[in-house]
Amino acid sequence: MREIHTDRIADTVARLCIDACYNLGDDIKMLLEDAVEKEVSPHARKILEQLLDNITIASTFGLPLCQDTGMAVVFLEIGQDVHITGGDIYQAVNKGVQRGYREGYMRKSVLTPLERINTGDNTPAVIHTEIIPGDRIKITAAPKGFGSENMSRLKMLKPAEGLEGVKDFILETVIKAGGNPCPPVIVGVGIGGTMEKAAYISKKALLRRAGTHNPDPSIAELEQEMLESINKTGIGPMGLGGRTTALAVHIDTYPTHIAGLPVAVNIQCHAARHKEAWL
Amino acid sequence: MSGIKILHAPIINQELNPLKAGDAVYLTGTIFTARDAAHKRIFKMIKEGKPIPVDLKNQVIYYTGPSPAKPGQVIGSCGPTTSSRMDVYTPLLLERGLKAMIGKGPRSREVIESMVKHGAVYLAAVGGTGALMASCIKHVEAVAFEDLGPEAIYRLQVENMPLMVAIDSEGNNLYETGPRCYSQIE
Numbered sequence: 001m002r003e004i005h006t007d008r009i010a011d012t013v014a015r016l017c018i019d020a021c022y023n024l025g026d027d028i029k030m031l032l033e034d035a036v037e038k039e040v041s042p043h044a045r046k047i048l049e050q051l052l053d054n055i056t057i058a059s060t061f062g063l064p065l066c067q068d069t070g071m072a073v074v075f076l077e078i079g080q081d082v083h084i085t086g087g088d089i090y091q092a093v094n095k096g097v098q099r100g101y102r103e104g105y106m107r108k109s110v111l112t113p114l115e116r117i118n119t120g121d122n123t124p125a126v127i128h129t130e131i132i133p134g135d136r137i138k139i140t141a142a143p144k145g146f147g148s149e150n151m152s153r154l155k156m157l158k159p160a161e162g163l164e165g166v167k168d169f170i171l172e173t174v175i176k177a178g179g180n181p182c183p184p185v186i187v188g189v190g191i192g193g194t195m196e197k198a199a200y201i202s203k204k205a206l207l208r209r210a211g212t213h214n215p216d217p218s219i220a221e222l223e224q225e226m227l228e229s230i231n232k233t234g235i236g237p238m239g240l241g242g243r244t245t246a247l248a249v250h251i252d253t254y255p256t257h258i259a260g261l262p263v264a265v266n267i268q269c270h271a272a273r274h275k276e277a278w279l
Numbered sequence: 280m281s282g283i284k285i286l287h288a289p290i291i292n293q294e295l296n297p298l299k300a301g302d303a304v305y306l307t308g309t310i311f312t313a314r315d316a317a318h319k320r321i322f323k324m325i326k327e328g329k330p331i332p333v334d335l336k337n338q339v340i341y342y343t344g345p346s347p348a349k350p351g352q353v354i355g356s357c358g359p360t361t362s363s364r365m366d367v368y369t370p371l372l373l374e375r376g377l378k379a380m381i382g383k384g385p386r387s388r389e390v391i392e393s394m395v396k397h398g399a400v401y402l403a404a405v406g407g408t409g410a411l412m413a414s415c416i417k418h419v420e421a422v423a424f425e426d427l428g429p430e431a432i433y434r435l436q437v438e439n440m441p442l443m444v445a446i447d448s449e450g451n452n453l454y455e456t457g458p459r460c461y462s463q464i465e
Contacts, residue, residue, distance in 0.1 A: 041461055043301060043443065043453075050405045050441060058410035064356040067346045067409040067429075106357055107346040107429055118428075147361055147383075147406060179454060180361055180384045182406035234462030238383060238406055240445065241457020271407045 001083045002135040004279050006092035009139065011085075012277050013096025013125075016141035017072055018104035020273040021064040024055050027210040028186075028272050030042035044242025048184075051237075051270055066271045068142030069106035072097045072125040073203070077152040081135035094123040094207060100141075109146070128200065140207055142274035148185060148267045152179035154199055157261040166191060166263050167226065173265040174230050174246065179239015182269035184247045186210055187230065190264040193254035202264035207274050214251055223249045288437070289337040290378035298400055298444045300451035306402070306440040309426075310339040310381070311422070314360055316430040318368040325371055332423035333432060336376035342383075342461035346409070354419045356409030359383040362401070366390050373397045385454040386446060395450045403445035405454075415440040 029052070029162065036048045058065040074093050078084075086092070101108055108122040108161035132138070153173045157165045170189055177185075190202030226249045238243025256262060275276040286294050288308030298304065311333055311383050313321070323375030324331050346355035369380070370393035377400050383406040386394075394401065404412060418436035425431045445453045 011452075026449075042456070043457065044461075046303065046443075048403050050408050050411060054408040054411040057414055058356070061414065062349065063352070063409065063410040063413050064346050065410055066407045067344060067356040067358050068360070069346055069356075105347045105349045106356070107344065143406075178385060178458075179406075180363070182383065232463040234458040234460065234464075236461055237459060238403060239385065239458065240403065240443065240453050241459075241461045243461055243463075269407055 001082055001086050003083045006086035006089055008279055009089060009137070009172055010092040010096040010099065012139050013025050013074060013093050013141060013277060014100035014103065015113060016139060016275040017097060017100030017106070017143060018278060020141050020143055020275040021069045021104060021106050022062065023059050024271060024273065025210070028247065028270060029055055029261075031211055032039055032184070032270070035244040035247065039242055039244050041236060042241035043240055044237045044244055047237040047240065048244060061156055064104070064106055065273070066145060067107055068109065068145035068147065069101065070145045070273070071110055072101075072122060073142045073144050074125045074127050075140040075142065075204070075207070076127065076129045077132045077138040078129060079136045080131050080132035084138055090127055093125055093127055097125045097258050119175040137279045138276060139277040139279065140274055142207060145269060145271065148181035148269040151181040151267045152197065152202075152265060153164045154262065154264040156195065157263055159259065159261050161261065165261070167229070169263050170226055170265055171229055173267070175233055175235070176251065177267055178235055181267045182271070183235055183239060184244045184270050185271050186268040187226070187246050187249045188266040188268060190266075191250040191251065191253045191262070192256035193262060194256070195262055197254055198262035199266070201252040202266040205252045206266060206268045206272065208250050210272060216253075219253060223251050226251070270277055288339040288379070290339060292398070295398070295400060295448060296380060300444050300447045300453040300456065302444040304402060304440055304442045304444060306339070307438050308436075309327050310435050310437055312341050312345070312433040312435060314342050314344050314430050315364055316427050317424050317432050318365050318422060322368040322371060325375065327369040334419050336371055337378050338376070339379040339381065340372070340377060341381040341435065345413070346429070353414050357413045357416060358409035359406055359412070360402040362386055368401050369393065373399050375433055381442060385452075391446055391450050391452065394446060394448060398448045400444055400448050401446040404440070404442055412440065
């Protein structure tokens with residue numbers, strides 16, 4: 001059985017958190033460049049150009065893209081033939097987050113929910129674990145800012161509301177959010193499962209390379225249709241008007257119960273930060 | 280859109296009056312940071328009749344909580360935070376002479392009414408451009424509530440900070456007119 005030491009896990013988490021907060025993926029950059037070309041509003045074009053400038057300044061001068069370096073969401077996909085040595089894997093992840101946020105000079109935004117007392121080191125992370133075939137571990141760090149997280153919603157639709165109900169809920173969520181989640185956004189949607197499954201797959205959909213489609217052609221078509229309707233709202237970059245409200249819509253589905261139709265919409269700002277590594 | 284206008288901080292009224300929603304602005308001068316916790320404290324001090332740490336007359340407040348500075352850097356990433364969380368405190372600050380606010384996202388009707396009454400503007404910075412904004416900040420000094428860490432009040436010297444007038448002193452609101460102008464929903 002292949003062994004992986006928790007020190008390697010901690011090191012990787014630290015590195016991925018820093019990388020995610022400083023270097024935006026080229027998928028977002030390409031979508032923004034494309035949006036500048038297509039945008040009809042002069043205000044909006046200016047804003048999109050500033051977003052591109054910001055990406056360059058962040059990586060050139062070593063500054064986080066956004067001061068809200070988020071709550072660390074870490075996905076662990078653990079091969080079933082891996083043996084983890086060196087202690088508690090969750091402690092290792094949190095040690096990595098702690099180190100990454102300290103060494104990367106990232107903001108510590110995590111606190112107790114009611115007393116509002118800052119934990120001081122941005123831990124604990126939100127850790128999602130899945131068991132996968134094989135003898136490797138895939139680690140994804142996805143720091144999530146709360147400007148956009150706060151605009152996310154979940155609804156248990158009635159089956160009779162069907163596809164139209166799903167579309168209305170997605171659009172309504174983006175419209176209600178307006179300029180608050182720092183559009184242009186990436187919209188992650190989870191349809192089906194149970195309440196928490198819908199929320200989980202909506203978040204996981206955000207990890208996909210932005211702008212790529214669900215392999216199911218009917219869902220891919222729905223993604224394209226929703227992207228077009230969202231961009232017809234006129235909300236535009238930062239909510240100040242324009243045709244670029246979303247850069248991409250990512251939808252994932254899961255079978256659900258005969259009596260239900262859960263839909264979760266996880267809104268992600270343009271700083272769609274996520275980095276992954278295989279151990 | 281006309282050319283980019285220049286604005287100095289603290290505010291000189293002659294510069295503020297001609298600003299219209301949608302104008303692009305470069306801001307240069309001295310401004311103060313304050314976000315949720317600092318607003319809550321200032322609000323409470325004013326309500327209790329206590330002196331506040333900054334004279335707000337003609338001043339500009341930037342809603343931000345920067346990330347920590349690395350050695351050799353003036354400041355860490357320093358973009359705007361969502362302004363609406365400050366809405367409940369803002370009218371009282373405008374009464375005290377606050378002339379401009381920098382943040383992101385729409386403001387409440389009460390804030391806009393108070394802005395019109397007191398002749399203030401709301402300037403939008405582009406959310407998520409913390410690195411770009413930091414590059415315009417030349418000097419930083421903590422002036423109050425240092426126990427709040429990133430939420431303390433800092434005095435910033437800024438140069439050519441790229442902003443947009445989102446709500447002007449007549450109450451014209453780009454968050455309403457902008458999306459309406461580009462909406463394609465029948």
